[in-house]
Amino acid sequence: MASKLIDKYMREDHLPHIWCPGCGHGILMRNVAKAIDNLGINQEKVCLVSGIGCAARAAGYMDFQTMHTTHGRAIAFATGVKMARPDLEVIVIAGDGDIAAIGGNHLIHAARRNINITVIVFNNDIYGMTGGQYSPTTPTGDYGTTAPYGNLDRPFDIGLLAAAAGASYSAKGTCYHVPQTIKLIEDGIKHKGFALIDCLGVCPTYYGRKNKKGGAVEMLTRQKENMITAEQAYKLPIHERESKVILGKIAENDFPEFTEEYQKIIDRLVKQNG
Amino acid sequence: MKNNKKLVINTAWCKGCGICSAFCPKQVLEVKAKVKIVNLDACIYCGQCEMRCPDYAIYLEDTNNDA
Numbered sequence: 514m515a516s517k518l519i520d521k522y523m524r525e526d527h528l529p530h531i532w533c534p535g536c537g538h539g540i541l542m543r544n545v546a547k548a549i550d551n552l553g554i555n556q557e558k559v560c561l562v563s564g565i566g567c568a569a570r571a572a573g574y575m576d577f578q579t580m581h582t583t584h585g586r587a588i589a590f591a592t593g594v595k596m597a598r599p600d601l602e603v604i605v606i607a608g609d610g611d612i613a614a615i616g617g618n619h620l621i622h623a624a625r626r627n628i629n630i631t632v633i634v635f636n637n638d639i640y641g642m643t644g645g646q647y648s649p650t651t652p653t654g655d656y657g658t659t660a661p662y663g664n665l666d667r668p669f670d671i672g673l674l675a676a677a678a679g680a681s682y683s684a685k686g687t688c689y690h691v692p693q694t695i696k697l698i699e700d701g702i703k704h705k706g707f708a709l710i711d712c713l714g715v716c717p718t719y720y721g722r723k724n725k726k727g728g729a730v731e732m733l734t735r736q737k738e739n740m741i742t743a744e745q746a747y748k749l750p751i752h753e754r755e756s757k758v759i760l761g762k763i764a765e766n767d768f769p770e771f772t773e774e775y776q777k778i779i780d781r782l783v784k785q786n787g
Numbered sequence: 788m789k790n791n792k793k794l795v796i797n798t799a800w801c802k803g804c805g806i807c808s809a810f811c812p813k814q815v816l817e818v819k820a821k822v823k824i825v826n827l828d829a830c831i832y833c834g835q836c837e838m839r840c841p842d843y844a845i846y847l848e849d850t851n852n853d854a
Contacts, residue, residue, distance in 0.1 A: 514797045516837065516846035528800065529842055535804030539841025691838040717804075730809040733839070 522546035522556070524576050532567060533641075535729025537688035537715030541635050542571045544691060544712070545606065548698035560601045562591040564616060567642045568608035568635035568714075585615030588623045591630045599629070599772040602702065609636040613649040613669050620671075620709075624680035627706045628771040633698060634671055637714035645719030656723040672711040676764035681706035683763040687713040689736040690760060697762070706770050713740075713758070792832045793848045796822055801844040807836035816845075 515525060523546070532538050549559060559577040563569035565584035572579040578601070582590040587605045595603045605612075612620050612634050623630070639657055640646040647657035649669045656663060676683040682704040686694030694712055701708035715721070715732045726732055740760040741749070749757070794815075801821045808816040813829040816822055816836060822845060824830075837846040 514795070515800075515843055516795075516848070519843045519846075523843070529802070529844075532841065534802035534842075535806060536841055539843070540839055543838070543843065688839075729804045729806055729841075733806065733810070 518543070518546055518550060522550065522576055523574055527574050530574055531570065533716075533718040535715065535717045536567070536641075537637065537713075537729070537733075538568055538571065538635050540688045540691065541568075541633070541694075541712050541714060542574065542606075544686075544695045544698055545571070545604070545633055546575065548695050548702060551695065551699055552702060554602055554702070558601055560591075560594050560598075560603045561606060562587045562594065562603065563606045564608075564611040565642075566608035566611045566640070567637070567716075568606055569611060571606045571635075585611055585617075586619060587611065588616060588619040588630070588632065592623060592626075592628055595628055595630050595772060596775070599776075603630040604702065605630060605632040607632065607634055608641075608648075609634060609638065609650040609671065610640045610648040613671050613674070617649070620675065621678040624675045624678035624707050624709070626771045627679060627681050627768045629705055629707070629773075631698075631701045631704075631708045632675075632710070633701075634709065634711045635714050636671060636711055637716035637720060638668075639716050639720040639723075641716050641719050645723055651720075655720075657719075658723070670711075672709065672763045675707070675709040675711075679707075679768070680709050680764065681766045681768040682708035683711075683765075684709070685711045685713070685758070685760055685763060687736045687740055687760060688715050689733045690740060693760060700762075700765075704765070706766075706768055790832060791849065791851050793850050794824065794827065794830055794832070794836075795846055795848045796824065797844045797846075798822070799844075800842045802842050804841065806839050806841065807845050810835050810839055 561577045561579045563572035564587035572581045646659040654663045684697040717729045805818040815830045817825045
């Protein structure tokens with residue numbers, strides 16, 4: 514028994530999922546399904562690739578062509594799929610640790626290459642599956658099982674990182690702002706080139722508990738209060754802006770796309786050599 | 788205005804996180820161990836609960852085709 518959307522895009526025999534009560538990944542996974550549904554893309558033409566981690570489980574639950582691959586390497590597998598079958602809509606779902614730590618190198622180079630795949634990051638600021646170790650996006654001073662006295666490192670902003678590395682589309686969404694995040698995912702899928710949507714997640718079990726940030730409801734309420742649009746941020750004085758997170762597009766550019774450029778070389782050589 | 792939507796709960800999938808009742812603008816829902824409808828008359832069928840339920844345990848069903 515499930516809604517039409519879930520019925521169509523999820524493997525219901527695998528539900529309910531293993532994610533904890535209040536985990537934001539469920540909300541984000543529905544957003545991905547809804548975005549694909551809104552775009553009216555043929556389900557058979559979508560290839561969903563994931564690595565390892567809580568977020569990566571989504572590839573098992575969603576009813577598309579799916580691949581559950583090795584830790585951090587989802588983008589590498591996705592690149593292979595896209596090169597072999599440029600007609601497929603290739604989407605990567607990854608967690609913050611998966612994409613920015615173990616797979617950080619794949620991320621920056623795929624962004625630089627600007628290959629037409631869409632990466633959706635379920636960014637919950639922690640390694641959930643392995644027991645709450647701090648990740649590359651854990652804010653400075655926050656706690657994790659491997660940071661019992663507070664995290665010394667400064668966090669990555671994955672959206673800015675991808676944009677700086679050359680991704681032609683980069684955006685930031687949240688679990689709380691559902692319609693806005695669905696729209697950002699839709700635009701990312703439609704976009705020709707490397708698109709990354711960094712979605713701020715909610716991990717009440719580890720991040721919330723370790724940092725005394727309350728349960729899922731408190732964490733979602735904080736997202737509601739702390740996220741503003743770029744236009745709103747522009748109007749705020751700088752000292753107030755620092756505590757806010759900006760929701761929406763970070764970059765949207767028209768750069769040459771890798772599979773198209775590759776095809777041009779093939780066409781040129783075929784013509785030259787008869 | 789004729790309402791052609793129905794609020795459906797799949798109790799088996801509910802993990803009792805309380806997100807639906809916290810963000811319901813009309814206090815229609817209550818979550819103790821599982822979600823329960825306590826005031827259906829107040830429901831405005833906005834779908835806030837459906838879009839934030841991480842477990843797909845609550846949703847609006849279209850009843851348009853029913854006689």
